[in-house]
Amino acid sequence: MPELPEVETIRIGLEKYLAGHKITSVEIKSHKTFQGDEKKIIGGEITATRRFGKVLVIDLDNDYSILTHLKLTGQYIYRGPNLPSPKELSSKVTGGVPGPHTLVIFNLDKGGILYYNDLRRFGWIRVVKTSEVETEPFIKKLGPEPFGGSTPSAGSGPSSLTTQGHGPKLLTLNIFRQILSKTSRPAKIVLMDQTKMGGVGNIYANDALWLAAINPRRPANNLQLEEQKKLYNAILSVLKAGIKWGGASDAAYVTPEGKEGLYQKYFLVYGRKGELCLRCKKAKIEKIVLGGRGTYFCPVCQKL
DNA sequence: CTATCTGTTCTGAC
DNA sequence: TGTCAGAACAGATA
Numbered sequence: 001m002p003e004l005p006e007v008e009t010i011r012i013g014l015e016k017y018l019a020g021h022k023i024t025s026v027e028i029k030s031h032k033t034f035q036g037d038e039k040k041i042i043g044g045e046i047t048a049t050r051r052f053g054k055v056l057v058i059d060l061d062n063d064y065s066i067l068t069h070l071k072l073t074g075q076y077i078y079r080g081p082n083l084p085s086p087k088e089l090s091s092k093v094t095g096g097v098p099g100p101h102t103l104v105i106f107n108l109d110k111g112g113i114l115y116y117n118d119l120r121r122f123g124w125i126r127v128v129k130t131s132e133v134e135t136e137p138f139i140k141k142l143g144p145e146p147f148g149g150s151t152p153s154a155g156s157g158p159s160s161l162t163t164q165g166h167g168p169k170l171l172t173l174n175i176f177r178q179i180l181s182k183t184s185r186p187a188k189i190v191l192m193d194q195t196k197m198g199g200v201g202n203i204y205a206n207d208a209l210w211l212a213a214i215n216p217r218r219p220a221n222n223l224q225l226e227e228q229k230k231l232y233n234a235i236l237s238v239l240k241a242g243i244k245w246g247g248a249s250d251a252a253y254v255t256p257e258g259k260e261g262l263y264q265k266y267f268l269v270y271g272r273k274g275e276l277c278l279r280c281k282k283a284k285i286e287k288i289v290l291g292g293r294g295t296y297f298c299p300v301c302q303k304l
Numbered sequence: 305c306t307a308t309c310t311g312t313t314c315t316g317a318c
Numbered sequence: 319t320g321t322c323a324g325a326a327c328a329g330a331t332a
Binding site: 001002003054069070071072073120122123138192194201202203251292293294 | 309310311312313
């Protein structure tokens with residue numbers, strides 16, 4: 001579930017709770033999930049967090065970093081000092097913490113604990129030298145992304161740059177147009193191709209195409225200049241909204257506080273099969289499968 | 305009970 | 319080389 005806005009919300013939370021804490025020990029329940037030598041991160045102090053597409057990076061002061069991808073059902077839950085009240089966990093924290101789906105536990109100094117839950121066990125945590133983060137194979141394949149990895153201030157808090165270090169390349173309108181022009185694949189497939197651009201997943205791809213009034217099956221290289229611009233702006237717009245509302249808790253996503261995001265209340269078209277289109281208020285939203293994923297669109301506003 | 309659906313990325317086949 | 323179905327996994331829903 002976690003796409004760019006969800007991962008960014010988690011990053012902001014983790015930075016808040018973890019920065020300045022040292023990792024005192026690591027409990028690994030799943031060696032498929034935790035890759036690399038956990039001894040390298042013990043004793044390290046968390047200095048910063050970064051995000052590359054849907055990948056989260058936790059930098060330590062000992063030249064090592066923790067890379068992690070939550071895939072569909074990964075969750076980071078922090079328990080310890082500085083948590084705002086109420087501290088109750090959402091029922092979407094699968095199995096609780098620690099619970100049957102807790103695969104890794106990071107014990108921190110000053111009484112903090114970071115739990116990694118992952119019901120479907122697709123996610124991973126990887127220990128990498130900080131100097132090798134950007135050349136790590138997964139990171140290296142990622143395309144440029146909206147905001148270039150630094151997110152616009154979404155209302156509260158300081159404008160949250162991905163602290164220090166380097167981030168992903170910026171997806172400009174011109175780069176976006178070039179990407180679209182190179183393939184006849186459906187526009188939605190291109191938006192979700194992480195090697196073409198980083199961060200956009202199923203929910204935000206659906207909403208961006210609806211906002212731009214473009215059919216998801218439309219061949220990417222067939223879009224006119226005005227449509228390219230509308231789609232580019234729509235992507236920025238829905239991602240900003242996602243961050244503003246703290247992500248979308250449609251399924252397993254929760255924040256490090258164990259709370260749900262709110263963007264699911266503001267879905268433009270995702271999940272609205274059979275409901276009246278929010279724009280034309282005439283047609284019912286249809287659902288098809290495109291590239292193996294649920295795809296929602298208005299047959300009137302988003303004609304092929 | 306079984307079949308289907310979920311949503312991200314990797315693998316293998318064409 | 320690009321493209322795409324199926325797999326990885328576990329649970330909710332029909």
